[in-house]
Structures are given as structure tokens and as C-alpha cells.
Amino acid sequence: MNVLEVKDLSIQFGGLRAVDNFNMTIKKGQLYGLIGPNGAGKTTVFNMLTGVYKPTEGHIFLDGEEITGKPTIKINQMGIARTFQNIRLFGDMSVLNNVKAGLHNQIKCSLWSNLFRLPSNFKVEREMNKKAMSLLEVFGLDKFANHKAKNLPYGEQRKLEIARALATNPKLLLLDEPAAGMNPNETAELMENIRFIRDNFDMTILLIEHDMRLVSGICEELTVLNFGSVLAQGETSEVLNNPEVVKAYLGD
Amino acid sequence: MSKLKTMRQSTRKKCFILLGMLIAFGIFEILIATNTLSNQMQNLLVPMCYNIILAVSLNLVVGILGELSLGHAGFMCVGAFVGAFVSKVLGVLYPDLSKWIVFPLAFLIGGLVAAIFGLLVGFTILRLKGDYLAIVTLAAGEIIWNIFSVTYAAVDNGKIRFSLGGTNIKGLSPSAKQIATGAQGISGIDPLSSNAGVRFAIAFAITFVVVWLVLNFIHSRTGRAVQSYRDNRIAAESIGINITKYRLITIVLSAFLAGIAGVLYSHELGVISAKQEVFGYVMSINILVFVVLGGMGSTLGSIIAAVLLTVLPEWLRVLNDYRMLIYAVVLIGVMLINNNPTISSYVDAFKNKVKSLFKRKNKAKEAQ
Amino acid sequence: MSFLNTLFNGISLGSMYALIALGYTMVYGIAKMLNFAHGDVIMVGGIVTLEVMQNFVSGMNPIVGALISLLAAVIICTLLGVVIEKIAYKPLRSASSLAVLITAIGVSYFLQNVALLTFGSKKKMISFAFLDKFDIKINEQLTIQGSTVINIVTMVVIMILLMLFIKFTKAGTAMRAVSEDNGAAQLMGINVNGTISLTFAIGSALAGVAGFMFLGSYAAIGAYSGTMPGIKAFTAAVFGGIGSIPGAMIGGLLLGVIENFAKSILANMQLGTLVDPIVFIVLILVLLIKPSGLLGKQVREKV
Numbered sequence: 001m002n003v004l005e006v007k008d009l010s011i012q013f014g015g016l017r018a019v020d021n022f023n024m025t026i027k028k029g030q031l032y033g034l035i036g037p038n039g040a041g042k043t044t045v046f047n048m049l050t051g052v053y054k055p056t057e058g059h060i061f062l063d064g065e066e067i068t069g070k071p072t073i074k075i076n077q078m079g080i081a082r083t084f085q086n087i088r089l090f091g092d093m094s095v096l097n098n099v100k101a102g103l104h105n106q107i108k109c110s111l112w113s114n115l116f117r118l119p120s121n122f123k124v125e126r127e128m129n130k131k132a133m134s135l136l137e138v139f140g141l142d143k144f145a146n147h148k149a150k151n152l153p154y155g156e157q158r159k160l161e162i163a164r165a166l167a168t169n170p171k172l173l174l175l176d177e178p179a180a181g182m183n184p185n186e187t188a189e190l191m192e193n194i195r196f197i198r199d200n201f202d203m204t205i206l207l208i209e210h211d212m213r214l215v216s217g218i219c220e221e222l223t224v225l226n227f228g229s230v231l232a233q234g235e236t237s238e239v240l241n242n243p244e245v246v247k248a249y250l251g252d
Numbered sequence: 253m254s255k256l257k258t259m260r261q262s263t264r265k266k267c268f269i270l271l272g273m274l275i276a277f278g279i280f281e282i283l284i285a286t287n288t289l290s291n292q293m294q295n296l297l298v299p300m301c302y303n304i305i306l307a308v309s310l311n312l313v314v315g316i317l318g319e320l321s322l323g324h325a326g327f328m329c330v331g332a333f334v335g336a337f338v339s340k341v342l343g344v345l346y347p348d349l350s351k352w353i354v355f356p357l358a359f360l361i362g363g364l365v366a367a368i369f370g371l372l373v374g375f376t377i378l379r380l381k382g383d384y385l386a387i388v389t390l391a392a393g394e395i396i397w398n399i400f401s402v403t404y405a406a407v408d409n410g411k412i413r414f415s416l417g418g419t420n421i422k423g424l425s426p427s428a429k430q431i432a433t434g435a436q437g438i439s440g441i442d443p444l445s446s447n448a449g450v451r452f453a454i455a456f457a458i459t460f461v462v463v464w465l466v467l468n469f470i471h472s473r474t475g476r477a478v479q480s481y482r483d484n485r486i487a488a489e490s491i492g493i494n495i496t497k498y499r500l501i502t503i504v505l506s507a508f509l510a511g512i513a514g515v516l517y518s519h520e521l522g523v524i525s526a527k528q529e530v531f532g533y534v535m536s537i538n539i540l541v542f543v544v545l546g547g548m549g550s551t552l553g554s555i556i557a558a559v560l561l562t563v564l565p566e567w568l569r570v571l572n573d574y575r576m577l578i579y580a581v582v583l584i585g586v587m588l589i590n591n592n593p594t595i596s597s598y599v600d601a602f603k604n605k606v607k608s609l610f611k612r613k614n615k616a617k618e619a620q
Numbered sequence: 621m622s623f624l625n626t627l628f629n630g631i632s633l634g635s636m637y638a639l640i641a642l643g644y645t646m647v648y649g650i651a652k653m654l655n656f657a658h659g660d661v662i663m664v665g666g667i668v669t670l671e672v673m674q675n676f677v678s679g680m681n682p683i684v685g686a687l688i689s690l691l692a693a694v695i696i697c698t699l700l701g702v703v704i705e706k707i708a709y710k711p712l713r714s715a716s717s718l719a720v721l722i723t724a725i726g727v728s729y730f731l732q733n734v735a736l737l738t739f740g741s742k743k744k745m746i747s748f749a750f751l752d753k754f755d756i757k758i759n760e761q762l763t764i765q766g767s768t769v770i771n772i773v774t775m776v777v778i779m780i781l782l783m784l785f786i787k788f789t790k791a792g793t794a795m796r797a798v799s800e801d802n803g804a805a806q807l808m809g810i811n812v813n814g815t816i817s818l819t820f821a822i823g824s825a826l827a828g829v830a831g832f833m834f835l836g837s838y839a840a841i842g843a844y845s846g847t848m849p850g851i852k853a854f855t856a857a858v859f860g861g862i863g864s865i866p867g868a869m870i871g872g873l874l875l876g877v878i879e880n881f882a883k884s885i886l887a888n889m890q891l892g893t894l895v896d897p898i899v900f901i902v903l904i905l906v907l908l909i910k911p912s913g914l915l916g917k918q919v920r921e922k923v
Contacts, residue, residue: 076492105492116468146261320721379911382717580727580730581730583723583725588711591719
């Protein structure tokens with residue numbers, strides 16, 4: 001079954017066609033990689049998938065339902081969560097509260113119950129704490145629960161972003177350069193985490209990455225973008241050996 | 253262990269603040285009862301209360317939502333006028349009605365009308381942010397008090413009549429009772445009680461409930477959603493938080509509470525008139541000084557700053573002349589200390605030194 | 621004829637707004653901050669003009685005296701602007717816009733209260749009778765007042781000089797570069813801090829001129845005189861499109877004319893006090909309908 005189907009997606013910024021005729025299909029449970037040189041339009045694709053940009057042409061289907069051009073909030077509620085290339089945490093909130101904010105639409109109670117501390121408020125807090133702590137444990141972040149998010153080390157911040165995205169209970173998780181700025185040890189640990197999420201949360205994951213060891217290590221299929229259009233698509237090993245791809249990365 | 257701590261931290265802080273308020277209240281009441289409190293000080297108790305409410309409610313917008321509002325006094329203005337209007341009109345129409353019905357109604361209606369104004373302002377600023385948003389809240393505040401400065405109201409033959417304009421309502425019968433008279437405002441508003449101790453008790457009770465509500469709001473699912481918008485709008489949207497809704501909720505709640513403070517204000521003073529110094533942006537900035545000095549986002553800080561800045565200028569008359577100048581220096585100084593990396597690193601180093609000094613003393617004591 | 625009178629008064633007021641709006645728009649375009657204290661620098665300019673005219677140049681030819689006091693106002697305002705920038709704004713270059721705006725409000729308060737303590741709480745009056753020489757009499761009913769003539773001429777001359785400066789000088793090019801992208805400008809070897817300071821200096825010099833014009837138009841000044849013209853001129857800058865120099869001119873003139881017509885209409889309804897709210901309503905409407913102003917451009921947020 002296809003979790004994500006992208007058909008003929010294009011976007012135009014002024015005179016520049018940043019993404020042109022982009023097609024991609026991701027099956028349930030897949031670990032899918034989107035790679036390409038800098039400025040190829042990878043993050044722009046993410047921004048269209050999550051409703052930050054409205055595509056000029058084309059269609060996006062999540063689980064068979066069209067989500068093209070819907071607002072970010074709605075798209076998240078329908079099941080796409082993401083992380084950001086330049087980390088966007090809630091810096092002045094605690095690590096725990098970052099994840100609890102992610103649980104916002106999963107565990108609900110009314111404003112009145114918040115204001116007047118009705119019983120449902122306490123029930124919600126208990127449930128949220130339990131769920132959030134278990135998510136933090138997956139990434140070994142539980143010991144930082146009370147720290148401000150902005151005081152975390154860089155690598156831990158990236159993990160917290162993933163935990164927060166997972167808290168929204170998505171069908172599809174988009175990771176924008178999750179290993180950026182990590183050392184080889186941290187990257188190896190991250191790869192374990194990503195696999196663990198896929199297996200234990202029954203997740204489908206699409207990631208943008210420059211670290212080829214991570215890409216070849218965990219991605220099952222790849223799409224290569226170059227100057228806004230698809231250069232190659234298919235199984236990881238095949239794509240990485242494709243002479244066109246090698247040329248795009250290393251130059252002539 | 254650590255998990256337990258996590259869950260109790262905010263609750264503990266809340267109890268600490270509320271308990272501290274109760275103790276302070278108890279001390280003041282004892283001082284009033286034993287006649288040890290000077291008249292001057294007694295007259296400051298209720299102003300302390302409404303300043304606390306104004307500060308914590310503005311802190312909701314500035315510190316928790318992260319938007320600069322320069323029109324908070326406008327909402328207070330609405331509360332002050334509507335509250336005074338309600339209690340005067342009820343006094344004229346139903347002279348026998350108990351004060352225990354009139355005053356709660358005045359507070360409720362004053363707060364609700366202020367909340368409606370908050371909603372209007374909230375809709376106006378939905379698409380704005382930063383400096384533009386701040387200047388629009390300033391504009392809205394100015395428009396609000398200016399409207400009240402040309403509002404006339406009277407009760408004539410059991411009917412309420414309004415007029416918006418430069419002159420009084422035309423064709424009033426001689427028996428008509430004037431309520432609001434344009435720039436002269438409303439006068440002869442009944443005090444909540446003639447006894448200073450009781451007045452303070454009522455004002456304190458309201459303030460206490462307001463602080464409790466505000467703390468509940470901040471440390472809740474709703475409060476987290478609001479703070480996520482403050483910290484990163486794009487990320488908040490990406491996790492499905494309806495930021496429009498939470499911005500509106502915060503602004504409306506803040507306006508409601510400012511309205512309550514306004515009702516308290518008008519009933520304490522007995523006379524109000526719509527003027528720049530009282531309800532214009534000058535007042536809004538004074539409230540902002542409470543919030544900034546207390547540390548943006550900190551409810552406890554807002555409370556302490558509001559109390560200090562109410563009491564200090566009255567104690568030290570010299571300070572009163574320079575009050576506004578000091579406010580200015582506070583605004584600039586706090587911003588520089590908190591936001592300049594070089595200066596804040598000096599301040600942090602100093603803080604740590606002081607802390608370690610205290611620690612050493614404690615250790616020395618233990619050793620003895 | 622009263623229509624034309626109102627129109628000319630509006631243009632005169634609008635010229636002053638345009639000049640103040642220039643200060644806002646340049647600083648906003650380049651330092652990306654709302655210099656809330658700009659109005660109060662104008663107040664300082666007005667006070668300096670008044671003090672110099674009353675105490676130092678009273679024996680001279682009034683026009684020479686006025687020019688000397690104008691020069692004094694410009695010099696002092698420029699210095700003041702540079703000092704304010706250095707002490708209060710420069711340390712906050714990387715801070716949030718919230719922090720910068722609060723600091724600017726603090727500076728505004730500071731200037732007002734220093735003026736209050738030194739200058740006194742009462743407004744002081746001065747006569748600019750010599751401006752009558754510039755009156756243009758069109759017919760029996762309609763005379764364009766000297767102050768109006770001076771305001772319009774000054775505004776147009778300064779506007780043209782400023783556009784030439786920004787278009788054709790090296791410093792002007794640096795300003796354009798910094799306003800476009802200060803990171804990239806820095807990489808190209810442009811002294812970004814210096815450019816921002818220069819912008820403040822120019823903006824404050826203009827505030828000195830505006831202070832002089834204010835005194836010429838109203839013949840009175842006090843510690844709080846700068847605030848409202850400041851806020852209204854910011855409205856004018858937003859109206860015209862912030863960051864755009866011709867926008868400041870158009871916005872200022874339009875706002876001045878709107879304000880004067882509103883004033884004459886409201887006066888007939890005995891609602892003269894509601895002039896300021898009218899200006900604020902204009903501001904809100906502009907921001908609701910076209911936040912980028914008449915000549916401004918839209919900016920996309922990067923994700």
C-alpha cells in the first residue's frame with residue numbers, strides 16, 4: 001500500500017522553477033531517501049509536502065487522500081510530521097514540554113478544564129507525561145526532561161525534534177538532514193534510532209541526507225534530485241552506482 | 253526520582269506563589285486591624301492588587317505568547333468604564349439591589365466587554381507580527397480611550413440612553429440621571445466597601461483567583477500550545493497546533509483580566525475620566541515596565557515588580573520625581589542585560605560568584 | 621476656498637510627516653527596527669531650535685538666526701542619534717525584535733523625561749513671524765502661509781538629495797546592500813555596523829530639520845510634543861511602504877491631507893478630539909488591507 005504518492009509536482013518562484021515535474025511513491029513501512037546536491041530542491045519538496053509552500057502544479061496524496069495545498073496544521077493532523085534542517089525547537093520550554101506540545105492533538109481536554117483544574121486536566125497531564133517520557137526514553141533523552149530545550153547539545157536537539165514529530169502520531173515522518181553536524185558515533189546511534197522507530201512505531205520515513213554512509217546504511221529506496229528534477233529513482237544500491245548520479249555529485 | 257520531580261515542578265512553584273500571596277495578605281490585614289499601617293500605605297493596597305492583575309495579564313501576551321502589546325491600558329479602560337457604568341445604572345434603576353449582586357455583575361460584565369474588545373483587536377492583528385503588531389495594539393488602545401472620552405450616558409425615566417459625540421444627549425428630561433459625561437467621565441462610583449480592610453480583602457480575593465487562573469493557564473495543554481507559538485511559529489504549525497486559535501484565546505483572556513483590573517480601579521477611585529495618562533499608551537508602557545522588570549514570562553516576577561513599583565515611589569518621594577526616568581532606564585537596562593551576549597556573560601559570572609559565596613558559607617556552617 | 625486652505629494645510633503637515641517618515645523608513649529598511657524614539661529626537665530638535673533662537677541669536681537678522689538654530693538642531697540631533705544607536709541599539713543587533721522595540725520605547729521614555737526635568741513640564745512658545753515674508757497670496761480668500769511654503773520646499777529638496785545620495789554614492793550603495801541582505805553585504809566587505817550608524821546619523825539629522833519645521837508650524841514645543849508626530853509619521857511610512865523613500869513622501873502627504881480634512885469635518889461635528897484616532901484607523905486599515913504599503917514589497921519567510 002502506498003502511504004505517499006506525489007504526481008507531477010512543480011513549483012515556480014518568480015522565474016525560477018525550483019522543482020519540476022517531481023514524482024515519487026513511498027510504500028508503507030519504507031525507509032526512503034531523498035538526496036541530491038545543495039540547492040537541488042529537496043527542502044522545497046518537504047515544504048510542499050507539509051503545506052509550507054503551495055505547489056504551482058501537481059498532486060500529493062497521503063494514504064490515497066489528496067493533501068495538495070492544504071495548510072500545514074491540517075496536513076500534520078492528517079498524518080505528516082517533520083523535522084527541520086535548521087533545528088526549530090521550542091527553545092525556552094523544557095524538553096518534556098516540547099514533546100508534550102507534540103502530543104497536543106493526541107490527548108485533549110478543554111480550555112475550561114485547564115483554567116479551573118477540572119479532573120480531566122489532571123488525567124490529560126498524567127497521560128501526556130507517561131507518553132512523553134516513553135518517547136524521550138527511546139532517544140535516551142529522559143534524563144534531560146527538565147532542561148530547557150535550547151541548552152541541549154546539538155545532536156540531542158536533533159533527536160528531540162524527531163521525538164516531538166513522533167508525538168503527533170504521524171503516518172509519514174519527514175527528516176530533513178537528521179545527521180547534519182553529528183560525528184560518526186552519533187550518526188551510527190541515530191541510524192539505530194531511525195530503524196528502531198520504523199520497526200517499533202510501524203512508521204514510514206522519508207529523509208533528506210548528505211551523509212552517504214547513513215543513506216546507504218538505512219535507506220531502501222532513493223530519489224535523486226538535481227536542479228529541481230528527478231535524476232534517478234529506485235533501489236539504493238542501483239541508484240548510487242548510476243553514472244549520472246556519480247557525475248552530479250562529483251562533477252565531470 | 254527525576255520523573256517525579258518533573259511532574260511536580262510547576263505545581264510546586266504555583267503553590268509557592270499562591271502561599272506567598274496569602275501570607276502577605278495575612279500580614280497586611282493584621283497591620284490594618286492593629287492600626288499600624290499608615291494611611292498612605294493603606295491607600296496603596298488596592299492599587300497593588302490591580303497593578304498585579306494588569307502585570308500578570310500583560311505577561312500572558314508579552315511573556316507567554318511573545319507578542320508586544322502596547323494597548324493593554326485600553327482593555328483596562330473598557331473594564332473601568334463598563335464596570336462603573338453597570339454599577340451606577342443598577343444603582344439608579346434598582347436602588348434596593350444588594351451590593352453582593354451589583355458588584356459581581358459589574359466585574360463580570362466589565363471583564364466580558366473588555367474580552368470582546370480583546371477579540372476585535374485579536375482579529376485585527378491576526379496577520380501581523382513584531383513591530384507592526386505592536387504599533388497596531390498601540391493604535392487600538394488609543395482609539396478605545398478616545399471613544400470613551402466622547403461617550404455620554406444617562407438614565408431617563410427608567411431607560412438607558414447613549415450618545416457618542418461632542419455634546420451631551422439631547423432632550424433629556426429634568427429628572428434624568430447622568431451616568432457618563434464625555435471627557436469628564438464617570439463620577440460618584442460606589443466603593444466596594446467603606447472599610448479599608450474589607451476593600452483590600454475583596455481586591456485580594458480577586459487578585460488571588462486571577463493569579464491562580466493565570467498559572468493554571470500557563471502550565472497546561474493550552475499554555476504549552478501558546479508557548480510553542482512564541483518559541484517557533486513554524487514548528488508549532490508543523491506539529492498541528494492551531495496557532496490562530498491560541499493567539500486569540502490568549503489575547504481575549506488577557507483583555508478579560510485587564511478589564512477586571514479596570515473595574516477594580518474605577519470602584520477604588522470613585523471617579524474616572526478617559527485621559528491619555530490614565531488609559532493611554534503611557535499607562536500601557538508603565539504596565540510593560542512591570543512585566544519587563546519582573547522578567548518576561550515570569551508570573552512571580554510580574555507580581556513582585558508590580559508590588560515594588562506601586563509602593564516604592566510613594567515611600568521615597570524623591571523617587572517619584574524621577575520615576576518615569578527610572579522606568580526608562582529599567583527598560584533599556586533589562587533588555588541590554590538579558591540580550592547582549594557580552595553583558596549577560598558578565599552578569600552570569602557575577603551571579604555565580606555570589607552563589608558560590610553563599611554555598612561556601614553554608615558549607616562552613618555545616619562544618620562547624 | 622476653505623477646501624483649498626485645508627488641502628494646503630494638509631500638504632504642509634504632510635511634508636513634515638514625510639520628513640519624519642524618512643527617518644523611520646531608512647532605519648527600518650536598514651537596521652530592521654522600529655526606532656520608537658525617533659519622535660522624541662524631533663522634540664529635542666525643536667527644543668534646541670527654540671533655546672538657540674531665544675538665547676543666542678535674538679539680536680540677529682531673523683532669517684540668519686533661524687538658519688543658525690536649524691544648524692544647531694541638526695548637529696545636536698545627529699550626535700544624539702549616533703549616541704543612542706551606540707549605547708542602546710548596537711549591543712542588541714542579534715537580539716529579538718521584541719527586545720529591540722522595548723529598548724527603543726525605553727529610549728523614547730528616557731528622552732521625554734530628561735526633557736521634562738530640564739525643560740519643564742509646560743510647553744514653551746516662540747514666534748516665527750519672519751516666515752510671513754514667504755506667504756504667497758493667491759487671492760483675497762486664499763493665502764498659502766510661509767511655513768507651508770518652507771515645509772514643502774524643504775521636504776522636496778531633502779527628498780531629492782537623499783535619493784541622489786542613495787543612488788550615486790558609495791555609502792548609499794552600501795545602504796542599499798545592507799537593507800537587501802546584511803549577511804551578504806558583510807561578506808562583500810561592507811562595514812555593516814558603520815552603515816547602520818550612518819543611517820541613524822542621517823535619520824536623526826532629518827529629525828533635527830523636522831524639529832525646526834515642527835516649531836515653525838506650531839510655534840510651541842514641550843517634552844511630549846514628539847510622540848504623536850512620531851507615531852503618525854510611522855503610520856505614514858507604513859502607508860507608503862516601509863523602506864521606500866518615495867513611499868515615505870507619498871504616505872506622509874496623504875496622511876497629512878487625510879488628517880486635515882478629518883479635522884475640519886470632525887470640528888463641525890464637535891468631535892475635534894478624535895483626530896488622532898482617525899489617523900490610527902488609517903494605520904490599522906492599511907496594515908489589514910496592504911501590510912506592505914503602497915510602494916513596499918512583500919518578504920517571504922524562509923523555512
